[in-house]
Amino acid sequence: MIPVILLTGFLGSGKTTLLQRLLRHPSMEGTAVLVNEFGEVGLDHHLLDQIDENVVLLKSGCICCTVRGEVADALANLHSMRARGEISFDRVVIETTGLADPYPVLQTLTAHPVLRSHFCNGGVLTTVDTVNADIQVTHRAEAVRQISAADRIVLTKTDLATPEQETALRKRLLHVNPAANFITSFASAETILDGFGPLSFFTTAKAESHDHICGPACNHDAPSQVTQLTDQHRHHDETLGVTSFSLEVEGDIDWTMFGTWLTLLLHKYGDRIFRVKGILAIEGEALPIAIHGVQHLVHAPTHMDHWPKGMDQSGSKSSRLIFILEDIDPEKIRRSFRAFMNVDAVRAAA
Numbered sequence: 547m548i549p550v551i552l553l554t555g556f557l558g559s560g561k562t563t564l565l566q567r568l569l570r571h572p573s574m575e576g577t578a579v580l581v582n583e584f585g586e587v588g589l590d591h592h593l594l595d596q597i598d599e600n601v602v603l604l605k606s607g608c609i610c611c612t613v614r615g616e617v618a619d620a621l622a623n624l625h626s627m628r629a630r631g632e633i634s635f636d637r638v639v640i641e642t643t644g645l646a647d648p649y650p651v652l653q654t655l656t657a658h659p660v661l662r663s664h665f666c667n668g669g670v671l672t673t674v675d676t677v678n679a680d681i682q683v684t685h686r687a688e689a690v691r692q693i694s695a696a697d698r699i700v701l702t703k704t705d706l707a708t709p710e711q712e713t714a715l716r717k718r719l720l721h722v723n724p725a726a727n728f729i730t731s732f733a734s735a736e737t738i739l740d741g742f743g744p745l746s747f748f749t750t751a752k753a754e755s756h757d758h759i760c761g762p763a764c765n766h767d768a769p770s771q772v773t774q775l776t777d778q779h780r781h782h783d784e785t786l787g788v789t790s791f792s793l794e795v796e797g798d799i800d801w802t803m804f805g806t807w808l809t810l811l812l813h814k815y816g817d818r819i820f821r822v823k824g825i826l827a828i829e830g831e832a833l834p835i836a837i838h839g840v841q842h843l844v845h846a847p848t849h850m851d852h853w854p855k856g857m858d859q860s861g862s863k864s865s866r867l868i869f870i871l872e873d874i875d876p877e878k879i880r881r882s883f884r885a886f887m888n889v890d891a892v893r894a895a896a
Protein backbone atom coordinates (compact mmCIF):
# COMPACT_ATOMS: atom_id res chain seq x y z
CA MET A 547 0.00 0.00 0.00
CA ILE A 548 1.25 3.45 -0.93
CA PRO A 549 0.67 6.04 1.81
CA VAL A 550 -0.91 9.33 0.75
CA ILE A 551 -0.11 12.30 2.94
CA LEU A 552 -2.66 15.08 2.74
CA LEU A 553 -1.08 18.50 3.19
CA THR A 554 -3.80 21.01 3.82
CA GLY A 555 -4.23 24.41 5.47
CA PHE A 556 -5.97 27.67 4.66
CA LEU A 557 -4.88 29.97 1.82
CA GLY A 558 -1.37 31.27 2.26
CA SER A 559 -0.75 29.34 5.48
CA GLY A 560 2.57 27.96 4.23
CA LYS A 561 1.78 24.59 2.62
CA THR A 562 4.08 24.99 -0.37
CA THR A 563 6.88 26.42 1.77
CA LEU A 564 6.66 23.45 4.14
CA LEU A 565 6.43 20.96 1.29
CA GLN A 566 9.60 22.34 -0.30
CA ARG A 567 11.45 21.71 2.96
CA LEU A 568 10.01 18.28 3.57
CA LEU A 569 10.78 17.07 0.07
CA ARG A 570 14.44 17.90 0.54
CA HIS A 571 14.60 15.51 3.49
CA PRO A 572 16.14 12.10 2.62
CA SER A 573 13.21 10.20 4.14
CA MET A 574 10.91 11.85 1.60
CA GLU A 575 12.78 10.52 -1.41
CA GLY A 576 10.50 8.73 -3.84
CA THR A 577 7.54 11.05 -3.30
CA ALA A 578 5.04 11.94 -6.01
CA VAL A 579 3.27 15.25 -5.48
CA LEU A 580 -0.22 16.29 -6.54
CA VAL A 581 -0.92 20.00 -6.29
CA ASN A 582 -4.48 21.21 -6.31
CA GLU A 583 -5.05 24.95 -6.63
CA PHE A 584 -8.16 27.08 -6.47
CA GLY A 585 -8.87 28.82 -9.77
CA GLU A 586 -8.02 28.07 -13.35
CA VAL A 587 -4.40 29.23 -13.28
CA GLY A 588 -1.98 27.64 -10.84
CA LEU A 589 1.40 28.90 -9.69
CA ASP A 590 2.38 26.46 -6.96
CA HIS A 591 3.86 23.94 -9.39
CA HIS A 592 6.22 26.73 -10.53
CA LEU A 593 6.99 27.76 -6.97
CA LEU A 594 7.92 24.18 -6.12
CA ASP A 595 10.86 24.78 -8.42
CA GLN A 596 13.31 22.27 -6.95
CA ILE A 597 11.11 19.36 -7.84
CA ASP A 598 9.30 20.49 -10.98
CA GLU A 599 9.44 17.17 -12.77
CA ASN A 600 7.77 15.21 -9.94
CA VAL A 601 4.86 17.59 -9.52
CA VAL A 602 1.46 17.10 -11.12
CA LEU A 603 -0.86 20.11 -11.06
CA LEU A 604 -4.46 19.01 -10.80
CA LYS A 605 -6.43 20.92 -13.40
CA SER A 606 -9.46 22.31 -11.68
CA GLY A 607 -8.78 23.88 -8.37
CA CYS A 608 -12.28 23.26 -7.24
CA ILE A 609 -13.28 22.00 -3.87
CA CYS A 610 -15.40 19.38 -2.20
CA CYS A 611 -17.20 17.01 -4.54
CA THR A 612 -15.31 17.80 -7.76
CA VAL A 613 -11.94 17.43 -6.09
CA ARG A 614 -12.88 13.89 -5.23
CA GLY A 615 -13.13 12.80 -8.87
CA GLU A 616 -10.02 14.58 -9.93
CA VAL A 617 -7.87 13.31 -7.09
CA ALA A 618 -9.10 9.80 -7.79
CA ASP A 619 -8.22 10.13 -11.50
CA ALA A 620 -4.80 11.55 -10.73
CA LEU A 621 -4.00 8.80 -8.23
CA ALA A 622 -5.23 6.10 -10.60
CA ASN A 623 -3.08 7.59 -13.34
CA LEU A 624 -0.01 7.70 -11.09
CA HIS A 625 -0.59 4.11 -10.13
CA SER A 626 -0.84 2.98 -13.78
CA MET A 627 2.36 4.81 -14.68
CA ARG A 628 4.10 3.19 -11.74
CA ALA A 629 2.82 -0.26 -12.73
CA ARG A 630 4.16 0.27 -16.28
CA GLY A 631 7.53 1.24 -14.79
CA GLU A 632 7.32 4.79 -16.18
CA ILE A 633 7.73 6.40 -12.79
CA SER A 634 8.83 5.22 -9.43
CA PHE A 635 7.52 6.42 -6.09
CA ASP A 636 6.54 4.91 -2.79
CA ARG A 637 4.64 7.81 -1.25
CA VAL A 638 2.26 10.51 -2.48
CA VAL A 639 1.74 13.98 -1.07
CA ILE A 640 -1.42 15.84 -2.07
CA GLU A 641 -1.23 19.57 -1.45
CA THR A 642 -4.85 20.68 -1.38
CA THR A 643 -6.13 24.14 -2.23
CA GLY A 644 -6.35 26.49 0.70
CA LEU A 645 -10.14 26.34 0.33
CA ALA A 646 -10.41 22.57 0.22
CA ASP A 647 -12.37 20.40 2.54
CA PRO A 648 -9.99 17.50 3.25
CA TYR A 649 -12.70 14.99 4.15
CA PRO A 650 -13.84 14.10 0.62
CA VAL A 651 -10.23 13.32 -0.27
CA LEU A 652 -9.84 11.10 2.80
CA GLN A 653 -13.06 9.43 1.86
CA THR A 654 -11.77 8.79 -1.67
CA LEU A 655 -8.78 6.97 -0.23
CA THR A 656 -10.78 4.76 2.05
CA ALA A 657 -13.83 4.06 -0.11
CA HIS A 658 -12.81 4.19 -3.78
CA PRO A 659 -13.22 0.64 -5.15
CA VAL A 660 -9.86 0.61 -6.97
CA LEU A 661 -7.73 3.10 -5.10
CA ARG A 662 -8.31 1.60 -1.68
CA SER A 663 -6.41 -1.52 -2.66
CA HIS A 664 -3.34 0.47 -3.74
CA PHE A 665 -3.30 3.60 -1.57
CA CYS A 666 -3.84 4.25 2.12
CA ASN A 667 -4.18 7.32 4.30
CA GLY A 668 -0.68 8.43 5.29
CA GLY A 669 -1.93 11.17 7.62
CA VAL A 670 -3.17 14.73 7.42
CA LEU A 671 -0.70 17.55 7.95
CA THR A 672 -2.38 20.93 8.39
CA THR A 673 -0.55 24.24 8.28
CA VAL A 674 -2.05 27.01 10.40
CA ASP A 675 -1.01 30.64 9.92
CA THR A 676 -0.42 32.01 13.42
CA VAL A 677 -0.99 35.59 12.27
CA ASN A 678 -4.23 35.08 10.35
CA ALA A 679 -5.78 31.89 11.75
CA ASP A 680 -7.97 33.51 14.34
CA ILE A 681 -10.01 35.40 11.77
CA GLN A 682 -9.97 32.45 9.35
CA VAL A 683 -11.31 30.03 11.96
CA THR A 684 -14.00 32.53 12.90
CA HIS A 685 -15.21 33.13 9.35
CA ARG A 686 -14.22 30.22 7.14
CA ALA A 687 -15.69 26.77 7.60
CA GLU A 688 -12.94 25.29 5.40
CA ALA A 689 -10.28 26.45 7.87
CA VAL A 690 -12.11 24.67 10.69
CA ARG A 691 -12.47 21.49 8.62
CA GLN A 692 -8.78 21.47 7.77
CA ILE A 693 -7.81 21.86 11.42
CA SER A 694 -10.28 19.25 12.60
CA ALA A 695 -8.92 16.73 10.07
CA ALA A 696 -5.28 17.18 11.12
CA ASP A 697 -3.16 14.44 12.57
CA ARG A 698 -0.43 17.01 13.00
CA ILE A 699 -0.79 20.79 13.01
CA VAL A 700 2.16 22.81 11.82
CA LEU A 701 1.97 26.34 13.19
CA THR A 702 3.54 28.67 10.66
CA LYS A 703 4.61 32.33 10.91
CA THR A 704 5.18 32.12 14.66
CA ASP A 705 8.11 34.45 13.92
CA LEU A 706 5.59 37.14 12.90
CA ALA A 707 3.28 36.69 15.88
CA THR A 708 3.57 37.51 19.56
CA PRO A 709 3.94 34.65 22.10
CA GLU A 710 0.51 35.64 23.50
CA GLN A 711 -1.04 35.32 20.04
CA GLU A 712 0.51 31.87 19.63
CA THR A 713 -0.64 30.67 23.06
CA ALA A 714 -4.20 31.88 22.49
CA LEU A 715 -4.29 30.25 19.07
CA ARG A 716 -3.03 26.89 20.36
CA LYS A 717 -5.78 26.95 22.95
CA ARG A 718 -8.40 27.68 20.31
CA LEU A 719 -7.10 24.99 17.95
CA LEU A 720 -7.21 22.43 20.74
CA HIS A 721 -10.93 23.05 21.02
CA VAL A 722 -11.34 22.32 17.33
CA ASN A 723 -9.06 19.30 17.35
CA PRO A 724 -8.11 17.95 20.76
CA ALA A 725 -6.27 14.98 19.24
CA ALA A 726 -3.84 16.73 16.92
CA ASN A 727 -0.34 17.39 18.02
CA PHE A 728 1.37 20.71 17.36
CA ILE A 729 4.70 21.63 15.97
CA THR A 730 6.01 24.88 14.56
CA SER A 731 7.28 25.23 11.02
CA PHE A 732 10.69 26.07 12.44
CA ALA A 733 11.15 22.51 13.67
CA SER A 734 13.41 20.39 11.48
CA ALA A 735 11.83 18.35 8.70
CA GLU A 736 12.89 15.28 10.65
CA THR A 737 10.97 16.39 13.75
CA ILE A 738 7.89 17.34 11.72
CA LEU A 739 7.84 13.90 10.09
CA ASP A 740 8.83 11.94 13.18
CA GLY A 741 6.07 9.51 14.12
CA PHE A 742 3.69 11.23 11.70
CA GLY A 743 0.75 9.18 10.49
CA PRO A 744 -2.98 8.87 10.84
CA LEU A 745 -4.35 8.81 14.35
CA SER A 746 -6.34 5.65 13.82
CA PHE A 747 -9.54 6.15 15.80
CA PHE A 748 -9.89 9.76 14.84
CA THR A 749 -9.10 9.22 11.20
CA THR A 750 -11.74 6.55 10.85
CA ALA A 751 -14.32 8.74 12.54
CA LYS A 752 -13.35 11.68 10.36
CA ALA A 753 -13.32 9.82 7.08
CA GLU A 754 -16.66 8.25 7.79
CA SER A 755 -18.13 11.67 8.43
CA HIS A 756 -17.17 12.82 4.93
CA ASP A 757 -20.60 13.97 3.87
CA HIS A 758 -20.81 16.58 6.54
CA ILE A 759 -19.75 19.97 5.24
CA CYS A 760 -19.27 22.46 8.01
CA GLY A 761 -20.76 25.88 8.22
CA PRO A 762 -20.49 28.59 10.80
CA ALA A 763 -23.48 26.99 12.56
CA CYS A 764 -21.36 23.93 13.35
CA ASN A 765 -19.73 25.73 16.26
CA HIS A 766 -16.50 23.77 15.94
CA ASP A 767 -14.87 25.80 18.63
CA ALA A 768 -16.78 23.69 21.08
CA PRO A 769 -14.81 20.66 22.27
CA SER A 770 -17.12 17.76 21.39
CA GLN A 771 -15.76 17.34 17.90
CA VAL A 772 -16.62 13.74 17.11
CA THR A 773 -20.30 14.23 17.80
CA GLN A 774 -20.39 17.33 15.67
CA LEU A 775 -18.89 15.49 12.73
CA THR A 776 -21.96 13.32 12.50
CA ASP A 777 -24.21 16.32 11.84
CA GLN A 778 -26.31 16.49 8.70
CA HIS A 779 -24.84 17.42 5.37
CA ARG A 780 -24.77 21.11 4.45
CA HIS A 781 -23.46 22.23 1.17
CA HIS A 782 -20.53 24.59 0.83
CA ASP A 783 -22.45 27.80 0.17
CA GLU A 784 -19.90 29.65 2.23
CA THR A 785 -17.35 29.27 -0.52
CA LEU A 786 -19.54 30.45 -3.36
CA GLY A 787 -18.64 34.11 -2.93
CA VAL A 788 -14.96 33.29 -3.32
CA THR A 789 -13.49 33.81 -6.76
CA SER A 790 -10.09 33.79 -8.26
CA PHE A 791 -8.69 35.68 -11.20
CA SER A 792 -5.30 36.28 -12.68
CA LEU A 793 -3.46 39.20 -14.23
CA GLU A 794 -0.77 38.72 -16.80
CA VAL A 795 1.49 41.59 -17.70
CA GLU A 796 3.94 41.76 -20.59
CA GLY A 797 7.33 43.32 -19.95
CA ASP A 798 9.08 44.41 -16.78
CA ILE A 799 7.40 45.89 -13.73
CA ASP A 800 8.64 48.74 -11.55
CA TRP A 801 9.28 47.11 -8.17
CA THR A 802 8.77 50.19 -5.99
CA MET A 803 5.49 51.08 -7.65
CA PHE A 804 4.30 47.49 -7.44
CA GLY A 805 5.18 47.20 -3.73
CA THR A 806 3.33 50.42 -2.97
CA TRP A 807 0.28 49.31 -4.97
CA LEU A 808 0.10 45.91 -3.28
CA THR A 809 0.56 47.35 0.20
CA LEU A 810 -2.20 49.92 -0.36
CA LEU A 811 -4.49 47.29 -1.87
CA LEU A 812 -4.08 44.84 1.01
CA HIS A 813 -4.29 47.61 3.55
CA LYS A 814 -7.69 48.61 2.19
CA TYR A 815 -9.15 45.27 1.08
CA GLY A 816 -7.12 42.69 3.02
CA ASP A 817 -10.23 41.45 4.82
CA ARG A 818 -11.63 40.28 1.51
CA ILE A 819 -8.45 39.39 -0.35
CA PHE A 820 -7.54 35.99 1.06
CA ARG A 821 -4.55 35.47 -1.14
CA VAL A 822 -2.33 37.15 -3.72
CA LYS A 823 0.60 35.37 -5.24
CA GLY A 824 2.69 36.15 -8.21
CA ILE A 825 5.79 35.59 -10.24
CA LEU A 826 7.06 38.93 -11.47
CA ALA A 827 9.47 40.20 -14.11
CA ILE A 828 11.09 43.17 -12.40
CA GLU A 829 13.02 45.98 -14.06
CA GLY A 830 16.74 45.40 -13.68
CA GLU A 831 16.37 41.76 -12.56
CA ALA A 832 17.29 38.89 -14.84
CA LEU A 833 15.35 36.33 -12.82
CA PRO A 834 11.79 36.45 -11.51
CA ILE A 835 10.66 37.42 -8.04
CA ALA A 836 7.91 35.55 -6.21
CA ILE A 837 5.55 37.62 -4.08
CA HIS A 838 2.96 36.53 -1.53
CA GLY A 839 0.19 38.37 0.25
CA VAL A 840 -2.20 36.83 2.77
CA GLN A 841 -5.04 39.12 3.84
CA HIS A 842 -3.32 42.26 5.23
CA LEU A 843 0.08 40.59 5.38
CA VAL A 844 2.65 41.12 2.62
CA HIS A 845 5.46 38.56 2.85
CA ALA A 846 9.09 39.21 2.00
CA PRO A 847 9.63 38.65 -1.74
CA THR A 848 11.88 35.80 -2.83
CA HIS A 849 14.25 35.59 -5.79
CA MET A 850 13.62 32.54 -7.94
CA ASP A 851 16.59 30.82 -9.52
CA HIS A 852 15.00 30.22 -12.93
CA TRP A 853 12.08 31.24 -15.10
CA PRO A 854 9.19 28.79 -14.98
CA LYS A 855 8.46 27.11 -18.28
CA GLY A 856 6.33 29.28 -20.57
CA MET A 857 6.92 32.57 -18.79
CA ASP A 858 10.03 33.80 -20.62
CA GLN A 859 9.27 32.69 -24.12
CA SER A 860 11.67 34.04 -26.75
CA GLY A 861 13.15 36.61 -24.43
CA SER A 862 9.89 38.43 -23.76
CA LYS A 863 9.18 38.09 -20.06
CA SER A 864 5.82 38.34 -18.42
CA SER A 865 4.44 38.54 -14.91
CA ARG A 866 1.55 36.57 -13.52
CA LEU A 867 -0.49 37.47 -10.47
CA ILE A 868 -3.25 35.39 -8.93
CA PHE A 869 -5.91 36.72 -6.57
CA ILE A 870 -8.37 34.80 -4.44
CA LEU A 871 -10.98 37.09 -3.02
CA GLU A 872 -14.50 37.53 -1.87
CA ASP A 873 -17.04 40.19 -2.84
CA ILE A 874 -14.70 42.38 -4.86
CA ASP A 875 -15.15 42.95 -8.56
CA PRO A 876 -11.92 41.75 -10.22
CA GLU A 877 -12.30 44.53 -12.78
CA LYS A 878 -11.80 47.06 -10.01
CA ILE A 879 -8.43 45.52 -9.17
CA ARG A 880 -7.41 45.33 -12.82
CA ARG A 881 -8.29 49.00 -13.34
CA SER A 882 -6.41 50.04 -10.24
CA PHE A 883 -3.36 48.02 -11.29
CA ARG A 884 -3.39 49.51 -14.80
CA ALA A 885 -3.78 53.04 -13.54
CA PHE A 886 -1.25 52.79 -10.72
CA MET A 887 1.39 50.90 -12.66
CA ASN A 888 0.75 52.76 -15.90
CA VAL A 889 0.57 49.44 -17.70
CA ASP A 890 -1.56 48.90 -20.80
CA ALA A 891 -0.80 45.29 -21.54
CA VAL A 892 -2.76 43.57 -18.80
CA ARG A 893 -4.22 40.30 -19.93
CA ALA A 894 -6.81 38.94 -17.62
CA ALA A 895 -8.19 35.49 -17.21
CA ALA A 896 -11.44 35.12 -15.32
Ligand SMILES: Nc1nc2c(ncn2[C@@H]2O[C@H](COP(=O)(O)OP(=O)(O)OP(=O)(O)O)[C@@H](O)[C@H]2O)c(=O)[nH]1
Pocket residue numbers: 555556557558559560561562563564590643644673701702703704705706731732821823837838845846
Ligand atom coordinates in the same frame (compact mmCIF):
# COMPACT_ATOMS: atom_id res chain seq x y z
N1 LIG B 1 7.71 34.67 8.10
C1 LIG B 1 7.21 33.49 7.71
N2 LIG B 1 6.71 33.38 6.48
C2 LIG B 1 6.21 32.18 6.10
C3 LIG B 1 6.22 31.03 6.95
N3 LIG B 1 5.65 30.01 6.27
C4 LIG B 1 5.30 30.48 5.06
N4 LIG B 1 5.64 31.79 4.96
C5 LIG B 1 5.41 32.69 3.82
O1 LIG B 1 4.01 32.75 3.57
C6 LIG B 1 3.76 32.98 2.19
C7 LIG B 1 2.77 31.96 1.69
O2 LIG B 1 3.37 30.67 1.77
P1 LIG B 1 2.97 29.46 0.84
O3 LIG B 1 3.83 28.32 1.21
O4 LIG B 1 2.93 29.86 -0.57
O5 LIG B 1 1.47 29.22 1.34
P2 LIG B 1 0.41 28.17 0.75
O6 LIG B 1 -0.36 27.67 1.91
O7 LIG B 1 1.10 27.16 -0.10
O8 LIG B 1 -0.47 29.13 -0.16
P3 LIG B 1 -1.71 28.70 -1.12
O9 LIG B 1 -1.26 27.52 -1.93
O10 LIG B 1 -1.95 29.91 -1.95
O11 LIG B 1 -2.86 28.41 -0.22
C8 LIG B 1 5.13 32.91 1.50
O12 LIG B 1 5.62 34.22 1.31
C9 LIG B 1 6.01 32.18 2.53
O13 LIG B 1 7.38 32.55 2.44
C10 LIG B 1 6.77 31.18 8.27
O14 LIG B 1 6.78 30.26 9.09
N5 LIG B 1 7.25 32.42 8.58
